Amino acid sequence: MAVGIFDSGLGGLTVLDAVARRLPQVPFVYFGDNAHAPYGVRTADDIFALTCAATERLWSEGCDLVILACNTASAAALRRMQETWLPKDKRVLGVFVPLIEALTERQWGDNSPPREVAVKHVALFATPATVASRAFQRELAFRAIGVDVEAQPCGGVVDAIEQGDEILAEALVRSHVEALKRRMPAPEAAILGCTHYPLMEHVFQEALGPEVRVYSQARLVAESLADYLVRRPEFLGPGTASKFLTTGDPASVSNKATQFLRRKIVFEKA
Ligand code: DGL
Numbered sequence: 580m581a582v583g584i585f586d587s588g589l590g591g592l593t594v595l596d597a598v599a600r601r602l603p604q605v606p607f608v609y610f611g612d613n614a615h616a617p618y619g620v621r622t623a624d625d626i627f628a629l630t631c632a633a634t635e636r637l638w639s640e641g642c643d644l645v646i647l648a649c650n651t652a653s654a655a656a657l658r659r660m661q662e663t664w665l666p667k668d669k670r671v672l673g674v675f676v677p678l679i680e681a682l683t684e685r686q687w688g689d690n691s692p693p694r695e696v697a698v699k700h701v702a703l704f705a706t707p708a709t710v711a712s713r714a715f716q717r718e719l720a721f722r723a724i725g726v727d728v729e730a731q732p733c734g735g736v737v738d739a740i741e742q743g744d745e746i747l748a749e750a751l752v753r754s755h756v757e758a759l760k761r762r763m764p765a766p767e768a769a770i771l772g773c774t775h776y777p778l779m780e781h782v783f784q785e786a787l788g789p790e791v792r793v794y795s796q797a798r799l800v801a802e803s804l805a806d807y808l809v810r811r812p813e814f815l816g817p818g819t820a821s822k823f824l825t826t827g828d829p830a831s832v833s834n835k836a837t838q839f840l841r842r843k844i845v846f847e848k849a
Contacts, residue, residue, distance in 0.1 A: 583642030583645035586611055590776070594797050626656050630652040643815070650774060704772060736779070
């Protein structure tokens with residue numbers, strides 16, 4: 580009954596941590612494509628090919644349902660996977676929709692026309708590929724009207740986090756927040772639209788100020804997955820073991836992952 584969790588690297592561990600806490604009885608197989616991270620500067624075709632390869636690897640671990648715990652893959656590849664590639668007995672879900680449902684105060688499956696919502700000025704922090712895809716604005720427009728979204732492509736942050744360089748990551752976050760605030764001085768809400776960014780959430784919050792509500796995906800995705808599995812238990816795959824797979828160097832990825840989650844994580848070669 581395993582479920583697969585995919586990310587280009589370490590960021591999806593923030594989602595893995597939240598889903599494993601929320602669903603302790605479910606084995607999770609994590610796949611980090613560290614050898615090819617960051618995805619945020621790659622082309623959509625490249626992201627599609629890498630994400631499909633990783634998803635197939637997770638199927639081979641008995642995970643019929645794979646969560647793309649990567650906004651870049653969710654934005655650049657998910658729709659194409661669902662429309663052109665996915666067999667009927669498998670599911671791939673992204674991390675955008677739960678976030679947008681929370682922001683627009685909607686329940687799952689509420690397909691009523693877009694309506695006015697409380698927040699009007701939203702700052703979006705994401706990778707260059709996610710920002711370029713405009714997937715967030717597209718999904719939001721299905722559900723809400725009159726929301727002004729200012730997006731900041733946060734070049735360099737994923738790289739710095741993957742390299743374990745917290746000082747650089749923090750400096751980059753502060754400069755990206757300043758750049759966004761020059762264009763939108765008083766956002767009411769900020770979306771951390773990359774699963775690496777919760778590792779820097781305190782820096783985003785401090786740079787944005789206490790009056791800005793920061794939405795981070797991990798907990799929202801965990802709730803949404805729990806709800807999905809109640810409705811579609813047939814997508815709990817045949818896998819039985821939790822494990823961590825990486826295309827990178829298992830020893831160095833394990834060290835960084837242990838540092839991030841503050842518990843021992845051991846990766847194996849994918
Ligand atoms: N964690 C991925 C995301 O949510 C990082 C993308 C990247 O590798 O650039 O977008």
